[in-house]
Amino acid sequence: MLRQIHLKIYYRFLELISLFRIKEDTSESSLKKCFIYFDYEREFSGHETNISNLDIEYLLDHLDQVKIKTTWFTVGKVIEKYPETLSKIAEKGHEVGSHTYAHVSPKVMDRSTMETDFTNFDSVKFNNKLNVEGFHSPNGQWNISMFNFLIKNKFIYDVIYLPYKGKKISPMKFTFFKQYPIVRLVTVGDDWPLYGAEKSRVEVFEYFKALYDKTKIGDTFGIGFHPWILYSSTEILLGYKDFLSYLTQQKDVIIKPALFFSNAIKNQLVEK
Structure with a gap:
């Protein structure tokens, strides 16, 4: 409990002194801008999982059906053990991002361990001919040292969670003595609160819809899923599918991989 309080204080302090909104200059300002992402961890999540390559192919086939391209933040060890699924993800036009090599948050790594983790992921990425430019830290935990490795390994964006509570949701930049x-x-959230909650299909759908409904026109935001959580309950999987179908019927949103939005704004980073 005490450690959680310290983490909240740590991140709140960094947010207050170092995070600044990027003023977006895009033609989609009259739309919500949403990226759907997956944290692809399998047994390296730290939880008991029981999903197969066929399960991943099923999710990819469903994404084809609803015509949504997504981002898969993948653990390096998953790429090593299940390279065929990563090939299918890329072949179907989805983005592959990094979820670290060993599914360990940079927040709890010392500098040497972090360097090894980034180096190992870069090697796996190269060996499997994957283009990776986005990063999502496990548990959303990050630290300042992480940015040096993101830049060294040519990442252009990462994904973080911020409880905006009604404020505009926009991309951020990080400035701490220097700008990165x-x-x-x-x-705006993911499926983690549903794990083990025994929600019905309708309740699962309403949970995801509530995440979407708290966003506003002009916002840029992500909604996340874990394949192993989706398969932990038939009700979660069905509610997830209902939500994606609902999302594709909305006229006020553009749905693209995270890299699409990052590329659109990366040149707008300027020194404050």
Whole structure:
């Protein structure tokens, strides 16, 4: 409990002194801008999982059906063990991002361990001929040292969670003595609160819809999923599918991979 309080204080302090909104200059200002992402961890999540390659193919086929391209933040060890699924993700036009090599948050790594983790992921990425430019830290935990490795390994964006509570949701930049040329996209939430909650299909749908409904026209935001959580309950999987179908019927949103939005704004980073 005490450690959680310290973490909240740490991140709140960094947010107050170092995060600044990027003023977006896009033609989609009259739309919501949403990226759907997956944290693809399998057994390296730290939880008991039981999903197969066929399960991943099923999710990809469904994304084809609803015509949504997404971002898959993938653990390096998953790429090593299940390279065929990563090939299918890329072949179907989805973006592959990094979820670290060993699914360990940079917040709890010392500098040497962090360097090894980034180096190992870069090697796996190269060996599997994957283009990776986005990063999402496990548990959303990050620290200042992480930015040096993001830049060294040519990442252009990462994804963070910020509880905006009604404020405009926009990409951020991080400035701490110097400005880091990393776009920080914001997620409004994921499926984690549903795990083990025994929600019905309708309740699962309403949970995801509530995440979407708290966003406004002009906002840029992500909504996240874990394949192993989706398959932990038939009701979660069905509610997830209902939500994606609902999302594609909305006229006020553009749905693209996270890299699409990052590329659109990365040149707007300027020194404050």
